[in-house]
Amino acid sequence: MAYAYSPGLKVLESVTLQRDRRLPLSGKIIVSQGDSVSAEQVVMMTEMPGKADMMNIVSMLGCLPGEIGKYMKKEAGDSIKMHELIAESSSFFGLFKTRIESPIDGTIESISPVTGQLTLRGKPIPVEVKAYIDGKVLSTDGKENVIVETTGSFIQGIFGVGGETCGNIEIAVQSPNIPLTIDSLSENHKDKIVVGGSYVTYDVLMRAKEIGVKAIIVGGFDDSDLKKFLGFDLGVAITGQEKLGLTLVITEGFGEIPMAEKTFNLLCKYAGMRTSVNGATQIRAGVMRPEIIIPHPSAQKAADEKETKLVLEIGKSVRVIREPFFGKIGIIKSLPVELTKLPTESMARVLEVEFENGERAVIPRANVEVIAMD
Amino acid sequence: MTDINVILATDCGSTTTKAILIEKINGQYRLTARGEAPTTVEAPAEDVTRGVINSIAEIEDITGKTFIKDDKLIVPRKDDKGADIYVSTSSAGGGLQMMVAGVVKQMSAESAERAALGAGAIVMDVLATNDKRRLFQRIERIRNLRPDMILISGGTDGGTVRHVVSQAEVIAAADPKPRFGIGYELPVIFAGNIKARDAVRETLNEKTALQIVDNLRPTLENENLKPARDAIHDLFLEHVMQHAPGYKKLMTWTSAPIMPTPGAVGDIMQLIAKRENIQVVGTDIGGATTDDFSVFRADRDDPESQFVFNRTVSANLGMSYSISNVVAEAGIPNIMRWVSFDVDERLLRNSIRNKMIRPTTIPQGLNGLIIEQAICREALRLAFIQHKQMAVGLRGVQKQSSIGDAFSQKSSDETLVDMIGLDLIVGSGGVLSHAPRRNQSALMMIDGFAPEGITNLAVDSIFMMPHLGVLAQINEDAAIEVFEKDCLIHLGAVVAPVGVAPYGKPCMTVEIHGKGKWDLKVGEMKLIPATRDEEFEITINPNKKFDIGAGKGKIVERKIKGGVVGIILDARCRPIQLPENHDERITALQSWNKELDIYPEI
Structure with a gap:
């Protein structure tokens, strides 16, 4: 049987995942296989030739x-x-x-x-690589590579800026529909990973930076604010290297969009837990999305991250990722085989979806993403 | 190679591997099937041949024929199974990314850039002694970019040594590492002053895989790009491809060397121009980049002068991955000027960003389509500006200047792109090839390129120009036959006089014999249905402020053909003038869309 795969974002409560930590050149590995490591622990180092x-x-x-x-x-x-x-x-x-x-x-x-x-x-420039996640050293090649493994929750965002960071999760809003405001931030958020709801503005980010927030996770953000935050108009989505003072992960897209309830609930469930966040995004061949990893021992059997397939099947949960139903979440009701004429007159493969309010719509398969849940 | 009846060709793109099957039927080569599958260069497969096999397996499904045995292609054909030849192009892994260096930016460095572009590379940066950067900045740049290959030129033969070697020293100081394959040396080609060879060898031999070829600018008047281009192709296969997953195996399957995709497209365009004796512009607008190609005569006043080929890559102008960069470069007002309805700027900006982060989505509603097609117009326009700037002066192999040039008023900065002498524009890439209506493709190309005089328009039906370019290496006739019969979809012709006058003033009178006669005022467009099977006499009488090719106000009579769209009369001036008033502009756009039947009625 053929499967229709869909690009999608993973929201997994319990998963075993590995992160490949790599030096730019061969160097010294200072951990051994089986060692427990913490996210901020240096696991290997080298010296790059000087400028x-x-x-x-x-x-x-x-x-x-x-x-x-x-x-x-x-x-x-x-x-x-x-x-x-x-x-x-x-x-x-x-x-x-x-x-x-x-x-x-x-x-x-x-x-x-x-x-x-x-x-x-x-003079040579020392380079240190940290573990990035709390976990165990699964393997190392003894020269330039350490693989760290952990079990916990894993959430992919759609776009982010800023690099790797670590802190405890703090929920700053009551529901995923509420935007993060300056008033919802306080000095207590210093060094925290702050979860907002539907939206954040440039001014709020500046206040968060002032407080010393490590990362912000929200549903949406405006393009014009991104330009202000970065200091330039981002042409191609390759991020992660910028030094912004905090990492921003948006889970849904640009504009004011409520965070998917499942994502929000998962973050709420693990509020207070130590979490690793990386805003690095690369949208080219070999897509890289920003990620949130909450290591925790799991009672249920953890899935393997790589084996979590994003397949379009009847009954699966999908999110619409383009107008006119952008941001809506629903269940796949049918997957017609034949091409269907869209209002643009393009012929495309479509699916029928039922939204949470019971309404149904026909949508190009290219315009949905499967929400992978375990 | 006289008895070739079955040909398989693939193009391994960054995301999709596209296969075509060409068969000789009743003495004619025709495209008979196509298949595609995701490219498998990256994990988990990490073997490009997997995608090739999958795409050809789709052809097997469609035709019921056998081409694969034990996960291998059957070449040559045995007992009616397999193909007589198999060829392939590749742009997987982001294509061939190069840096070039020369002594003077406008001379040897520019020639080096042309050599690299013509070979199908993306030029990441051009280093020159007068590029206004300090040495350490150039070193940092090389280290940060990590190209696949570097081409160094500079100095005429017997000329400056010091400046050329200084470029080699910058590269040695950067000690660059290639993008792929830790543990292999970066290929560097030296195509500069022959007297600098020993010093360059001394400087770079231990740190890089150095290859020395003939100077690409042996004298100021001569440009000799072929040896450098050949070396780029060889090193692309020997070094870059060898380290890309699965290519070693793929190279043993092909009947001719694997070519970089844009290099093959350039070859087929040159072949067409030469065979048909026409001047051609081609564009391939993809998700990340836009490639422009042109073949024009070296001297626009001399119809006997040789054809000169140019290619440029606008690395960050594209319709999905790079869509936000088109907006950043063009500016929102330039995008909005093509949008025939009112749109809020904040919503527009966010919706374009959402396309960038989810590049595989397609417009479902008409407004989304109109916005994407507006962005396409600007991407085409910006890429073509870059192309015109690059296609200047001394371009082409062994162009010898004559004593007459010393007295000519022509500047070497003058572009070779002669819009009024341009015969054909060929568009390819999803937004043009797969637009819901062919009329939309025609109008996007007209707005993006602003053709002048009488110009034919065509689109590549399924983007098979790369396959045909590489096939032409071993069977030119098959490549040309398929190009004409199955590759190109002729849209028709556009008639657009050059000149500017206020809207409403007379622009031109056009008579297409057997069809009718029309008086067009400035600001009007007209679509005359006409197919490519018929040829019509056309008489164009431009107003005294307009030129259709013979001079201002001068009548032109010639033959013209239509196509699947027809003949489009465009009286919007050149450069194209859009009403500055917002409401008037929207009214004008809506009237052109209606006249040319661009969008369905809402």
């Missing part, structure tokens, strides 16, 4: 590239300190001297006799 810079030393010394060796006080491979003399020339019987000092702490990587350029390499 390179170049100096056109011939123009500074007033000599030809081939003569450079005569004036160099240091050789390729030598360590150098800031302001240390690296080359010197003199003219007029030694009356005038040109001294070239190092602008950095580091090493001289190369001296080109062709161009007279000096390549200087700054």
